[in-house]
Amino acid sequence: MVEEMEDTVAILMATYNGAKYIEEQIQSIINQTYKNWQLFIRDDGSSDETLKIIKNFTNIDHRIHKITDNLGNLGPCLNFNELIKTHLEYKYIMFADQDDVWLENKIMISVNKIKNLENFNYNIPVLVYSNYYISNSSLKYKTIVYKNLNQKHLSERLLVHSWVMGCTSIINSSLAHIAVDIPKEAENHDNWLAILAAAIGEIGYVKETTMIHRIHEDNVTKNNNTNTLVNRLDRVRKMFLFGLLEKRKLMQKLNIRLTETEFEQPLVIKKYQKLLDLKGIHSILYARNNHFYAFTKKRTFLFYIQLFFSKKRGLENAKR
Incomplete structure (x- = not known):
């Protein structure tokens, strides 16, 4: 029983x-x-x-x-x-x-x-x-x-x-x-x-x-993946404006959660945090060398472009 x-x-x-x-x-x-x-x-x-x-x-x-x-x-x-x-x-x-x-x-x-x-x-x-x-x-x-x-x-x-x-x-x-x-x-x-x-x-x-x-x-x-041109452009715009900043904030909260639950920070999280702090061609090379790529080639390309033009921002620059 x-x-x-x-x-x-x-x-x-x-x-x-x-x-x-x-x-x-x-x-x-x-x-x-x-x-x-x-x-x-x-x-x-x-x-x-x-x-x-x-x-x-x-x-x-x-x-x-x-x-x-x-x-x-x-x-x-x-x-x-x-x-x-x-x-x-x-x-x-x-x-x-x-x-x-x-x-x-x-x-x-x-x-x-x-x-x-x-x-x-x-x-x-x-x-x-x-x-x-x-x-x-x-x-x-x-x-x-x-x-x-x-x-x-x-x-x-x-x-x-x-x-x-x-x-x-x-x-x-x-x-x-x-x-x-x-x-x-x-x-x-x-x-x-x-x-x-x-x-x-x-x-x-x-x-x-x-x-x-x-x-x-x-x-x-369906609503989150509507294939109209306007929605596609809006998703790309949000990705480039806020995507990496949101990921940095998520990593911060993830580390807080791991500390609260007595889990050690895994190596993959440390590498990912380092990746988010890099910019330009160095970020793309680091991503490729450490297997950070997406489910599709298109998504991977967008992620690399996002990394290339990203600047290291503090959390004080969060979207308003």
């Missing part, structure tokens, strides 16, 4: 006006071959039928819970942060988007992989992420995302640009305790968790696809 409780997986779902697809997603969780899970849903102030659908599911399955608090609308990152903070007692935590669909073995595959990496050492912060499909709103024309994913120099590359999706991930309690209270400079919980796991713990990848990530006009992924 004790072992059964230890292996319970807490699934955290942040919702907002997700009535169109959430029923299909929750049903895919119910259909999992791994049955020892608890689904905790925190709604961020939906005005559609989302809350009604959630209530219907809580009535038919005791493992599904709606979180009620007085915190109001938090936005996706703080919503997930609140969910992590209030479920730290669970050995494993997974994250669910309201509009995706999980394949039936997703939890089983994820738990088996993370247990293998822990190897009974539960003090090691561990994150496991998996391959997945992307699809349109009707779930037609599925495409595998990672066809030939390079697993070399993960720590360095994830500090430059994280490609790890939270909705494909499982983390253990050790990582959750360090990650709670996500800095705003981390952009999202996906990025923060991946950086922590890669820098001070273990990060594992499952090549098998475990879910379908639905791309549609209303979801966060």
Whole structure:
């Protein structure tokens, strides 16, 4: 009985006006071959039928819970942060988007992989992420995302640009305790968790696809990656104006977190901090020699250009 409780997986779902697809997603969780899970849903102030659908599911399955608090609308990152903070007692935590669909073995595959990496050492912060499909709103024309994913120099590359999706991930309690209270400079919980796991713990990848990530006009992924020329130019402008400064601030907060949790500063963090303090051709050469490059060649090129024109700034020059 004790072992059964230890292996319970807490699934955290942040919702907002997700009535169109959430029923299909929750049903895919119910259909999992791994049955020892608890689904905790925190709604961020939906005005559609989302809350009604959630209530219907809580009535038919005791493992599904709606979180009620007085915190109001938090936005996706703080919503997930609140969910992590209030479920730290669970050995494993997974994250669910309201509009995706999980394949039936997703939890089983994820738990088996993370247990293998822990190897009974539960003090090691561990994150496991998996391959997945992307699809349109009707779930037609599925495409595998990672066809030939390079697993070399993960720590360095994830500090430059994280490609790890939270909705494909499982983390253990050790990582959750360090990650709670996500800095705003981390952009999202996906990025923060991946950086922590890669820098001070273990990060594992499952090549098998475990879910379908639905791309549609209303979801966060679509909104953050809109391919209009105006949005592309705005993202590049923000990257060059604030990108490295935000990364420096994030490294400061990361080091404070490591000190608080008695983790030593890893070598990769020291190298990355040195990189951020360099400029011109020296920064690019240092980045290349120490394997700091992004997920794609385009992202790597933009990062190098960003480094080249960067000047060392103190935190007093933070964006106003």
